Amino acid sequence: MTSLDFALIGHPESWRAAADVLAFLRGPELTPLPDDEVRDILPWIPPRTVCHVDAGSPIAGATARGLYIDSFIPPDRLEAANLRENIARVRAAAASAIHSGAKIVSLGGFSSILIEGNFDQLPERRDTVFTTGNTLTVAFIVQGIRKMCALEGRNLRNETLLIVGATGDVGSGCARCLAPLVKRVLICARNVERLRRLAAELQADGVQVEVATDVEQFSAEAGIVICAASMASPALLLGGLAPHAIVCDAGYPKNLSPGADMPGARVFFGGLGQITGGLRFAPDLRGILNRHPFPNVVHGCLLEGIALALEGRFEPFSQGRGSITPERVAEIESIAARHGIYLAPLYNAQGPVEAGRESGRLACSRRGVSPGGGSCQQQG
């Protein structure tokens, strides 16, 4: 067994993403598998390492060696009905990470369910620690909101913030970080009791908070929206959204439905970071596993494990649910920054938000076709 610094556990965000990985592995000589064959074969692939990942740091000589392990949860089987099977898959992926000798494991997307209150689901660990990576995800969401407000000339102090999926680990972390900075907070989730608890916590700090289980109740009032719900597929419509609202879709899979009609909204995908020291994949699945329009961009949850590995802090930085505080966010931000890991350039389904400002403005209905001719629809 070779000792590794980190392992990243993930799952395909879409069938297209899964098909592209299999096409790469088949090689250029073989035709890619037809979509129906991908859908038939993928669910049978046991969790396993897909590639080796090395991460660099600006700190002289600092590198971290790791693995990307895919649990191969089929993109259309993330619903609660498949919970038992999916936990078994993530557990098998975790066992593979432990077996590989990884010192720290980041759990991406759905995988974090394993340690958001399900510690007993983890395999026997030996010297491996697990982190959900949610603290760095929160950091990048908050940074993204601040950056977008700056780009738009908006003052957070005057804004009403809506958080969809507010009682989740990421949603509640965002609430704690941003609530003191905005005028008013609207929190939305399915569980009323958890919503009330979070509202009480925020109100104790003097924040004006309202709760709802129906997002439509709030969408017209919000100037800033964070979508951080655990959704099996992009299905959030955000009907009646205020014109020029800033919308951060931080879901994995994405929360926003391709059919969401949000004229004038400024949408960006949140929770993403960029590692300036670079990532090396073997085999070279660069841009296939991390499907973003910029190099070396990875979800914050996975980057947290890399940052901690580069720092030599092999500890379960993010565990449980609802324990992300502004102080912990600041701590992981500084660790990440020390190793050249920063907020990724903002982008959305139509491309970069910052370079061509208009390209990011969803002036068209998301049902329509973008000015560049590409579909407004997300892959999925």
Place this chain on the structure above:
Amino acid sequence: MEAAVDFAQSPTECTTISLSAPIWQDVLAQAMTGELLAAMNYTSLSEVCDDPAEVAEALEHAQNERGHAAAFAAEGRRIGVNVASNVDAKHWKRLRGAFLGCIAERDFIGCLIVQEIMLESFAVASYSRVGKVAPGSLGETFARIAAEEEEHIEHALAFLRTERARDAQRFDDKLHRLHLEVMTILAQMLAKECKDGHCEVCQTSCVKPSLFEVRLSAAELRGASLQQYLKTLDMLGIPGEVSLSWVAQLPV
């Protein structure tokens, strides 16, 4: 063809089986052919073993596989169908040829890889799936034989792991070469549709499009087989990313 009455089965099961008997007939024919081929392979293996204990073990395995074939034939009789095997059918013949290639080289390890890692993975996975849906004793027989074949794999794995520990690179090169030869044939055999003509085992037309009538599918049998194969390679110590790319390159 008259359906035989099995007193262990309920009237509903009898009706279900008689309606689906032609499907089970083809499923049994494939299984019986595989078992007879395995028996032939173990017999051939016994001829190249130097150690008398290995000879005895190979012959014992051959006898077991013949017993499995007989059990499948008996299940056919029980539901009123004649199960005909064909070890010379095109895919099976090529699989036998691959095994005989190892025999010709007196490659004991290669023989074990082909029979235990590849063919038995396929058998264990597909029999297990059939065992879950086939009614009555038919299902029980498939499940029982799947469990017995799984024991074969575990026994071989212990030996092969030791062999791999001696020279992993050499072992993996051999494994990959045999994978390309044998798993390509198995993948063609397991394809959702038989694109290159009749398999020469099914009695009339291809059974694959009818499998849904007995709550099976060709895609499921292929998926389960590839999954079992990947898990077997994991147990052997082959890195996951390596076995994944091997399987991804198989024909569909």
